[in-house]
Amino acid sequence: MNRLSSAVTAMKSHYEVVVIGSGYGGAIAASRMARAGRSVCVLERGREFMAGEFPRTPFQGAEQMQYNTALAQIGSPLALLEVHVNDDVNAVVGCGLGGTSLINANVALKVDPRLWDDVRWPAALRGDQAGRDKGYQRAWDMLEPSPVPGRFRKLPKLVALGKSAEALGMADRFSTPPVTVTFEDRTNAAGVAQKACVGCGDCNSGCNYDAKNSTHMNYLPDAVAHGAQIFTGAAVHSVVRSADKQKWQVAYQLVRLGRESYDAPDLFVTADIVIVSAGTIGSSALLLRSRNEGLSVSAMLGKRFTGNGDVLAFAYNTDDVINGVGWGAHVEREIPPVGPTITGLIDHRDTADVRDGFVIEEGSLAGPVGAALV
Ligand SMILES: Cc1cc2nc3c(=O)[nH]c(=O)nc-3n(C[C@H](O)[C@H](O)[C@H](O)COP(=O)(O)OP(=O)(O)OC[C@H]3O[C@@H](n4cnc5c(N)ncnc54)[C@H](O)[C@@H]3O)c2cc1C
Numbered sequence: 001m002n003r004l005s006s007a008v009t010a011m012k013s014h015y016e017v018v019v020i021g022s023g024y025g026g027a028i029a030a031s032r033m034a035r036a037g038r039s040v041c042v043l044e045r046g047r048e049f050m051a052g053e054f055p056r057t058p059f060q061g062a063e064q065m066q067y068n069t070a071l072a073q074i075g076s077p078l079a080l081l082e083v084h085v086n087d088d089v090n091a092v093v094g095c096g097l098g099g100t101s102l103i104n105a106n107v108a109l110k111v112d113p114r115l116w117d118d119v120r121w122p123a124a125l126r127g128d129q130a131g132r133d134k135g136y137q138r139a140w141d142m143l144e145p146s147p148v149p150g151r152f153r154k155l156p157k158l159v160a161l162g163k164s165a166e167a168l169g170m171a172d173r174f175s176t177p178p179v180t181v182t183f184e185d186r187t188n189a190a191g192v193a194q195k196a197c198v199g200c201g202d203c204n205s206g207c208n209y210d211a212k213n214s215t216h217m218n219y220l221p222d223a224v225a226h227g228a229q230i231f232t233g234a235a236v237h238s239v240v241r242s243a244d245k246q247k248w249q250v251a252y253q254l255v256r257l258g259r260e261s262y263d264a265p266d267l268f269v270t271a272d273i274v275i276v277s278a279g280t281i282g283s284s285a286l287l288l289r290s291r292n293e294g295l296s297v298s299a300m301l302g303k304r305f306t307g308n309g310d311v312l313a314f315a316y317n318t319d320d321v322i323n324g325v326g327w328g329a330h331v332e333r334e335i336p337p338v339g340p341t342i343t344g345l346i347d348h349r350d351t352a353d354v355r356d357g358f359v360i361e362e363g364s365l366a367g368p369v370g371a372a373l374v
């Protein structure tokens with residue numbers, strides 16, 4: 001696949017739609033808007049990584065970390081993994097063309113339907129099951145999730161999770177969930193050639209084998225094929241109404257290695273519609289900065305954050321060999337397949353109270369990170 005991003009000199013001064021961010025939110029919006037015939041510009045603060053450019057060694061892994069603290073931004077603002085360090089909640093998000101889909105664990109589970117009844121969802125969404133089902137189907141058709149195939153069913157970490165399910169009396173709840181990974185060489189739904197997963201276990205530091213179905217592999221090429229332009233290293237500072245109130249004015253800065261974001265004079269592009277899809281933290285920060293520039297926003301902006309409820313547990317010196325650290329700098333066949341980050345599931349969501357439900361999944365650590373543990 002060729003690079004998707006264009007040189008910033010190719011940017012026009014006005015688009016019908018400007019999309020901020022290129023994760024699931026931004027990439028899907030860009031694809032849909034481009035397919036609808038709109039002129040679309042995607043602004044992504046991170047860089048475009050191609051297969052082979054993701055970190056393999058611990059040193060490269062350290063180079064691809066950035067820490068966002070109250071006191072300072074540490075590390076390159078173009079680094080792949082951004083850690084927000086706060087007093088009460090810390091969070092990891094992706095930075096790059098494809099957003100957090102570049103570094104997530106690929107599991108594509110449909111939520112418990114009872115969660116849609118929560119009154120905090122907009123009434124229109126709650127009441128529209130047919131629309132939700134259609135949305136699920138569209139995403140499924142493009143992201144193409146599937147359970148790991150037979151050749152990965154004997155992975156030590158998956159077998160160990162099966163044993164754990166038996167020990168917990170939950171063998172009937174054990175399964176291999178759909179993951180957004182390609183398991184055979186093929187051309188995907190966006191017309192992009194992808195390779196079969198080799199099971200390196202490095203999904204959390206980016207796939208060097210073109211096998212992870214990140215938005216860089218599907219929705220973003222689809223958007224470009226339908227005329228969208230993508231610009232990377234473009235960090236949006238704020239969005240406000242233009243002086244004549246006729247359009248949106250998007251202020252951004254070009255992010256370069258060694259240069260702080262948001263400290264140079266802003267550049268501008270205008271749009272009829274702006275889609276803010278910079279992730280939970282990125283979108284809130286962007287809207288808070290926009291509020292300082294005069295944008296009218298809800299008083300609830302920036303309040304009531306929660307994490308996604310994940311709890312990570314680590315085991316070591318286990319009786320059974322787990323092989324839970326990704327290949328990193330090892331070449332194919334040097335060590336046995338680890339498997340995609342997550343391959344198994346113990347599903348305990350059918351509790352009387354939906355809030356008591358949980359799932360247990362096994363996992364592997366990406367080589368550039370996990371090497372520090374072995
Ligand atoms: C390690 C890890 C594992 C995960 N595993 C799973 C899993 O297995 N299954 C699952 O369902 N979910 C998983 N998740 C969660 C899931 O990946 C995220 O919820 C999802 O990717 C968020 O998508 P998004 O589009 O909202 O935001 P993002 O994908 O974070 O996209 C936001 C984009 O906006 C860009 N951006 C931010 N600020 C600006 C700005 N000012 N200007 C321009 N661009 C900006 C960012 O660089 C980024 O590309 C995981 C998350 C992590 C961190």
Ligand code: SF4
Nearest residue numbers: 197198200201203207
């Ligand atoms: S296990 Fe390796 S090859 Fe397979 S999707 Fe993850 S990173 Fe790509």
